[in-house]
Amino acid sequence: MNSRARFRMATALTTSVASCAWADRLPKALETRPPRIDTTREKNMEGTKGLIAALSFPKGEPRLQKPFDVIVCLKATQKSEMEPSFVSSLVEKIDMKVVMPEHAHGMLVAPERQNPRGTCLVYKGLRFHMAGWWRFEFRSAVNNAEVKVTFDADVPAP
């Protein structure tokens, strides 16, 4: 084993306890920024019929280096065959990931996940530390039914 490999291994061991839970969540490669960032805030959840996810920022569109909160709400439309209780259980299991696909990193803060209220969920204390393209990804899974939705944000330079 050469010195570089030893160095990598030692560093990995040093930080493994802290980061192992997140290792699979790191973007594997840098993505190219699309010509246009779609900032639609209401989208159909992938893999479902008539389940809408809505993302909102209670204090307006977030700005660079300013703490902000997000609210994500799920709602079943008339087309949907999902029971309201099933939607609520999906909300309870929601997991959020926020990354900069162009730079293969996420946020430098750990937002606080609050208990769901109805079919809405609040994350407090997020902060964009870099201008550019950010992606919010929400996943949930109940009884082998996995749902996912992504929202994009374009944070302007100061």
Add this chain to the structure above:
Amino acid sequence: MTPSSGLRLRNAWWPAVGILCSFPVSLPTQRLPDGGLSSEAELTFLRGIHLDAPFAARRDSPPPEGVAHGRALFHDRKFSAKGDTSCADCHRASAAFSSPRTVEARGVPSLYGAGAWRFLNADGSADSLLAQAWGPLTHPQEMGLNCTSPQGEAEKVTPRCKEFLVAVSAYVATLALPPPAPIDVFAQAVRSGTLSTLEPVLAPNALRGLRAFVTTAQCSRCHFGPYLSDGEFHNVGVPATPDEKPERAAGRAHGLVRLAKNPFRCEECDEWKRLPHGLGFTVGAFKTPPLRELLRTPPYMHNGVYQSLAAAVEHYAQAPEAVVGTSEAPRGPRGQALFSTETRDDLRAFLVSLSSVGGNDPR
């Protein structure tokens, strides 16, 4: 022509002079080589580096009292285990309060603007000037003072050390403004509309470098504001130095561990509660260094791996893979360099304009 009409004609040109004088005199402006004065992005960038711009004071800036006492202690070698080291030995005024040496594989950062940051040190292992000063005061390879109170005492830190830390922090907080650099004169002239080609402030290559800094090279995504730093943590794939211990190369991830042990950490702060303990994104990330007084503050990068500005710029032209974690440095398309050799020279010329004094950048 009647006498009255002659009078009218003779007086008719005075209003014309008045109208002409009411227009501002149009001075020749210092244009960028391709014609435009500055793009909106450049203007925004130039507005941001204004040192007099309102800049949020730190929540815990020490009071101005005791600044003179702090300055004296800053130079006092008695506050070290062997009586041979003071703060000023590493933070030299002639080197913009930094040093050409490295300590434990860390460059000595300039103290200009240190009071403005939410986190200090390259790995963010301090969240106030007080917490920062604790590190060198007690580190065995620096001042090495034993500041731990004997067991049973209410205070964990000895009163002598605490007095030193408070006074020195008060002094360091006053080192907010570096001397004005050519870029400040240029930015001021752009803001006030008095930029002139008669006495160009920046050389053409530095102007091209400014444009590349904001556009092609994407430097201004992290290097902006009065000190040209966002104060955040990024992994840009800086190579490790031979003497750099693996845990030190973990950057912010390790800095959070160190911060947890700092007796002066701000426990009530929201920032502390929301720090990402365990987030992989922080592995290998280091604080964006300020770019003020660059010529006086070599070596470059958190570990001082590059001795020259040219080498530091070259790093970003072909950003390597990260030693640990994932590098977020932008790369050129299809493995090409992000910018050309000419742009590297222009960028270097622009970086030189961020220093108040000229100097030799060893290539």
